[in-house]
Amino acid sequence: MEVSQLFPILKLPFVALWNVIRSMGMKETIDLSFTSKKLVTIIKSIPIADPEITLEIRPAEQPPLFPEETFQPLTMTEKFQKKTKSKDGKLDGKNMSIEYLEYICALFRNEISTLLINVNTSTPVLTSLLIWMNDRQPVLTSCLIYGDCKDHEIIDRFFEERIFSIRQLCFKLKLPPDTKPLNFESLEMEEFVVRTMDVTDSIPNWITVDSVLTSNSITMGIGASPFTGTDLNRIIKGWINGNNPRMEYFRVGVKRCNRQSLLDGIEFEKRETTVKRMYIAENKNYKIQRPIKKRTISGGYDIRRNDGTVATFQLLHSPQSPRALIELSLASKKCRLIIKSIKIPNPGVDFKLVTSEEISQGKNDAREHYLQKHFDILTKCLKLRTYDIDGEDITVEFGRAWAEYVCDLFGSGISSFIFNSSIPGLDLPGLSKWIKNRQSGSKMRLCRLYGDCKNTDNISLFFGARTFSINHLSIQLKFSSGVTPINFGILDMDEFDARTEDMPYIPNWITVESVLTSNCVRMWIGPCTFTTTDLNRIIKGWISGNNPRLEMVHAAVKPFDGHPLFEGIECERRDFDLLRNSNGMVKREVMIRGGFDIVGHDGTVATFKIKNRRWNDKVLWDFYLVVWKNGY
Amino acid sequence: MSVEPEVPIVQVEEVRENPVLYKIISSDNHVFTISEHAVKLSKTLWDLITNLGLTAENALDNPIPVENVNGKNMETIVQFCERHKYDEEEPEYTNYIREFVLPEWDRQLLSIDNEELFQLILATNYLDIQKLMDYCCRVIGDMAKDKTPEELRIIYGIPTDAEDDALERSASDSPGPSG
Incomplete structure (x- = not known):
């Protein structure tokens, strides 16, 4: 070199x-x-x-569990041999030996923290590794056993031979239908997670109730099990009798469950669905994704253990895959009628309009194949030949007909409407009217606009004609420099989210009146032309009670002279060291350091603040107004 | 309480057109001006300014001599500090520092030859600029990607064990200062 x-x-x-x-x-x-x-x-x-050492053992011919560009564990394959460094000293990652592992653990002064085991790994590799690990470490943080499992010899051997304890055990297996119960010895790990396994297929008999009853896990998330209502009844009674005092969260998927058998002999108190309680799992440093971090439980059955601890259980119906039901519905009119008679909660009908380019770019995307296939079947089945079909593309008209069909099948409205606003000739007012006519009062979960936006007139017409309710409006538009503000009508959704920043300028796409007249709970406004006077009006507007629902508003603005911001506003400057959190938009928590506290007309306290940040080669100011609904 | 016009939000005054400026003289007598917010990124310089009692009124009349840093490195450092003066404070990296992404602007700034980069790190270390140190170290660490140990030895100028042993022997064999 x-x-x-x-x-x-x-x-x-x-x-x-x-x-x-x-x-x-x-x-x-x-x-x-x-x-x-x-x-x-x-x-x-x-x-x-705490350097994390992750080791994967797998057959040489099988790919790694994680794509190499995202995660690179050390790898041991069955080519494993007791080899020392190669001649040039280069580490051969595909032939990790025990000597290498010993060397690496000594180098980083740590143990193996995560072990990924392909279920088709050869027995000698697993045995050598377990002998070595048993000898040197008492605890393994995370262990994932994955793969297409033809027999479970490796799994049984793993549980027989390992001595070290495991804090988090995870399975991601494809099991044959005739699988016999796995021999776990004792499930003493803090967290036991089983992913995959579809309840629409027959569920193999891979786990016994006794494995659960004798376990000592804090969290158990079992994707699919062969358990019956009687089995679940035993599990609940087991908890009441104190068989696992550490248990905090247990979730299991079952194919069917008789409610009577489930509740038989159990003393419970039924809670209304209006009673909402949140379970938050303790933060643990596991490598493998956890089955739960937090979950709101609405209603349920309260039970009490002998020591007074209260728990809640629920039986929730997880619908069959809507896709499978749609497939079935196309088989015959009778099938359609049967499916229509089933009440499927929240089937989630998404209506998406994309450009031809987006479809051609996503050739490997299963959705295209799916739509094309149904285009053929549906055209034949429902005699949609009159619709204008342009080559292989699906027209807006066809999309509408298809959405009508699916909504009718499930007896639901459109739950999300996502469209590329740069589709040529898109009749947005017409679409708005169509949605309005067919939604019949049901609220749309999400409306998202994306793409390049040279002219906002069509979008204004869409919102001008809108009377249907939206829960979350997401604007992901790349505006041209000369656009005029969108007429949103009244922004009455819970979330208004417009965070596109991939533009070299600040477009004039929204007016301060849209904010002042809005009724949104949270507003995230990306780069906009608001002035110091506009922000002053937003603050004053909130103080005078123009939007009692507001919890947070953000706007990214050009730097300005700060003084008019405070004009006529009574506020109290807070110390920079004061740090307060606010639950912001989805997956976004806003942390406010210091800032200026203001008091609304009803006595509620809010804080506003401006923070600098670099944007392209300029500086942007982030304006925040956070309302402390529940104190701080 | 109504806020006096003289007490704007902390960051507001920093973006005004006339920020407080300081003068720095490099070892080869080049003079640089740097804004107050930028110079705060260097713990050494800011401690010096504080200890010297420099203020907005007298800052430009009292240039700060920095004898350990030449003009070329000082230019890079001033550019870097001005660029990052408004950055949010970052948490300290207690584990690996691989998590951050090196911004393209900084990668360009640090696309200099290895000798210059080495000198820049020494200057950065002296001026105690944590972020620039992290960025420079990332550039050097990235040189190790897809290299064999033998290639790493060459790139980083690492002596072999035999060379290290020989060096140690010759050091212990040579007479000490007292003869």
Whole structure:
């Protein structure tokens, strides 16, 4: 290799050298350690809080569980052998040996934290690994056993031979129908998670009730089980009798459940669905995705353990896959009638209009195939030949007919309407009227507009004609510089979310009147032309009670002279050290440091604040107004 | 309480057209001006300014000599600090520092030859600018991607164990200062 210039890292100040090594990935750091003993000593001296060592064992011919670009665990395959470093010292990631693992654990001064086991791994690889791990570590943080399971010899062997305890055990398996119950020994882990397994197929008999009754897990999330109502009844009674005092959350999927058998002999108190209680799982540092972080329980059956602890159980109906039902509905008129008679809660009919380019770019997208297939069947079945079909594309008219069919089948409205506003000739007012006529009072969960927007007139006509309710309006438009403000009518949705920032300028796409007349709970407004006077009006508007529902409004604006912002506003400046959280938009929590407190006409306190940030090559100011509905 | 016009939001005054400026003189006598918010990114310079009691009134009349940093590096440092002066404070990295993404602007700024980068790190270390240090270190760490240990040895100028041993032996064999 030719190197034009070397970079002598050993001549760097020690802190800089540490930082250089800490900025490398685990594989690079391991390779660096092979260069000299001195580097091994340096790497071992770096203060790294808790380096995570993840090991995957799998057959060589099977792909890794995670795409390599997203996650690269160390890998051991059945080519495993007791080999030392290769001649040039390069680590052969596909042939990890016990010696290497020993070396790596010593280098990072840690144990294996996560183990991924492909269920088709060879027995010698698993056994050697378990002997080594049993000997050196008492605890494994996370373990995931995955793959297409033809027999469960490897799983049984794993539970027979491992001695170390596991904090989180996860299965992601495809099991054959004749699977016998797995021998877990004892499920003593803090978290037991089983993913996959579709309840529409026959569920193999892979787990017994006794495995649950004798377990000591805090959280159990079992995707699909062969359990019956009687089994669940035993599990509930087991908890009441104190068989697992650590249990906090248990969820299991069953194919069918007799409510009478479920409740038989159980003393319970039925709670109304208006009673909402939230369970928040303790934060744990597991590598594998958890089955629950928090969940709101509406109603349910309260039960009480002998020691006075109260728990709630619920039986929730998870619908069959809507896609499978649609397939079935196309088989015959009788099938359609049967499906129509089934009450399916929240089937979620999404109506999406995309451009031809988007379809051609997504050739591997299953949705295209699905729509094309149904286009053929539905055209034949419902005699939709009169609709204008342009080549392989599905027209808006066809989309509407298809949405009508699905909504009629499930007896529901359209739950989301997503469209690319740059589709040429899109009749948005017409669509708005169509939705209005067919929604009949049901609220649309999501309306999202995206794409390039050169002219806002058509969008204004869409919102001008709108009378149907929207829960969440998402504007993801890339506005041209000369656009005029959209006439939104009254913004009455819970969430108004417009955070597109991928523009070199600040477009004039929304007026302050849209905010002042709105009734939104949360508004996230991306770069806009609001002035200091506009923000002053928003603050004053809230103080005078123009929107009692408001919890948060954000607007990204150009920097301005700060003084008119405060004109006529009574406020109290809070210390910079004061940190307060507000639950903001979906997946977004707003943290307010300091700011200015104001009091609304009803005594509610809110805080407004401006923060600087860089945007393209300019500076933007983020204006926040957060209302402390529940105190702070 | 109504807020006095003289007490705007903290950040407001920093974006005004006439921020407080300081003068810095590099080791080769180049003079640089830097805004107050930018100079705060350097713990060394800000401590110096505080200790010298420089204020908005006298800052430009009292240039700060920095003898350990040449004009070329100082220019890069000033550009960096001005660019990042409004950044939010970031949490300290207690584990790996791989999590952050190096912005394209900074990658361009740090696309300099290795000798210059080395000198820039020394200057950054002296001026105690944490963010620039992290960014420089990321650039150097990225050189290790897809390299074998032997290639890493060459890129980073790492002596072999035998060379290290020989160096140690010659150091212990050579007479000490007292002869």
